[in-house]
Amino acid sequence: MTQDELKNEVAKAALKYVVPETIIGVGTGSTANFFIDQLATIKSSVKGTVASSIETANRLKNHGIDVFDLNEVSEISVYIDGADESDHHLNLIKGGGGALTREKIVAAVSKQFVCIADDSKLVDVLGQFPLPIEVIPMATNYVKREIIKSIGGNPVLREEFTTDNGNLILDIHGLTIDSPKTLEGQLNNIVGVVTNGLFANRGADILLLSTQNGVNMVKP
Numbered sequence: 001m002t003q004d005e006l007k008n009e010v011a012k013a014a015l016k017y018v019v020p021e022t023i024i025g026v027g028t029g030s031t032a033n034f035f036i037d038q039l040a041t042i043k044s045s046v047k048g049t050v051a052s053s054i055e056t057a058n059r060l061k062n063h064g065i066d067v068f069d070l071n072e073v074s075e076i077s078v079y080i081d082g083a084d085e086s087d088h089h090l091n092l093i094k095g096g097g098g099a100l101t102r103e104k105i106v107a108a109v110s111k112q113f114v115c116i117a118d119d120s121k122l123v124d125v126l127g128q129f130p131l132p133i134e135v136i137p138m139a140t141n142y143v144k145r146e147i148i149k150s151i152g153g154n155p156v157l158r159e160e161f162t163t164d165n166g167n168l169i170l171d172i173h174g175l176t177i178d179s180p181k182t183l184e185g186q187l188n189n190i191v192g193v194v195t196n197g198l199f200a201n202r203g204a205d206i207l208l209l210s211t212q213n214g215v216n217m218v219k220p
Contacts, residue, residue, distance in 0.1 A: 001212060004034075006118040007082075010210035011035040017114045017206070019077035020045045023068060025106040026060060027081020028053040028099035031116050035080055036060055050076055052106045053099040054164050070109065079110035083117050083204070084129040084197075090115065090204040090220040091180040095132030095197030098163050104195055107202055115204035119211045122218075126180055130156070130171035132197040137168050139192025146190045147172060151183070167194055 001009070011034035018024055018039070026036060026049050036056065039046075040063035048066035050073060051057035057067045081103060085093040092115060094100050107113050133155070135143045140157060147155045151172070158169040177183055180200035187196040207218040 003118055003120070006210040007031045007034045008038075010116045010118065010208050010215050011038045013208050013210075013215040014080050014114055014116050015039070015042060017078055017080065017112070018042065018046060021047060022077035023047050023050060023073050023075070025050045025076045025079035025081075025110045026052065026056055027079065027103055028056045029082045029097045031082030031118075032056060032080070033059060035116060036063060036065075039063070040065065050106055052081065052103040053097070056099075070106065076106065076110040078112045078114055079107050080114045080116060081107070083115050083121055083199075085123050085126050086115060086117060086121055086204065086207055087123055087126050087180070088218070090207050090218065091126060092199040092203055093126050093129050093131055093197050094199055095134070095169070096129070098132070098158070098161055098169055100132055100197045101134050101163065101165055101195050104199065104202070107199065112206070113202070113204045115207045117207065117209060119209050122207075122209060126177040127175035130173045131175055131177070132158075133170040133172065133187060134163055134165070134167050134194040134196070135170055136192045136194065140168055140170065143170060143190055143192045147187070151175075151187065165194065
């Protein structure tokens with residue numbers, strides 16, 4: 001199977017985690033897009049969705065799926081989204097699409113977080129994929145200096161990109177992330193950082209991993 005076919009298979013497998021008659025959270029990115037397309041086949045079974053980005057909201061609406069503002073709902077039964085990397089403890093790197101802050105908020109509200117990915121995303125140690133950091137624009141150079149001084153790696157400004165929140169993204173290259181929970185907090189404590197793409201303190205509850213031999217379920 002091609003990578004797109006693997007993504008579509010894991011998106012289809014995620015449908016069984018959709019809780020009927022509830023509001024669900026939907027992530028952002030190529031794998032999440034496949035899930036949205038699959039969700040459209042059972043859209044009458046859910047009350048609606050909360051989207052993690054404008055792009056996702058538009059795709060959901062184009063399928064005729066109701067989208068609610070997070071402030072309009074009190075509970076999200078499940079959040080379904082992809083990842084750029086996952087380790088075997090289901091600590092994740094997310095944010096390749098630049099929606100990490102809204103993704104992190106929706107994940108925090110959700111009762112369950114189901115991550116969907118193809119098997120190329122599973123790694124022993126996080127960091128080969130550059131770690132995204134959302135920053136307030138005026139703090140970009142300060143945050144760069146602080147990262148180099150306290151964390152290491154090579155933070156690079158993502159060119160010609162602005163988040164849905166009006167901020168910028170620094171991608172940190174060259175990290176080996178042995179303690180993702182610690183690093184997540186350390187990065188968030190730098191003034192000017194909105195949040196970072198480590199989903200460790202609230203990682204996934206279940207990882208559905210698409211392989212050439214089918215979809216496997218991984219738990220931490």
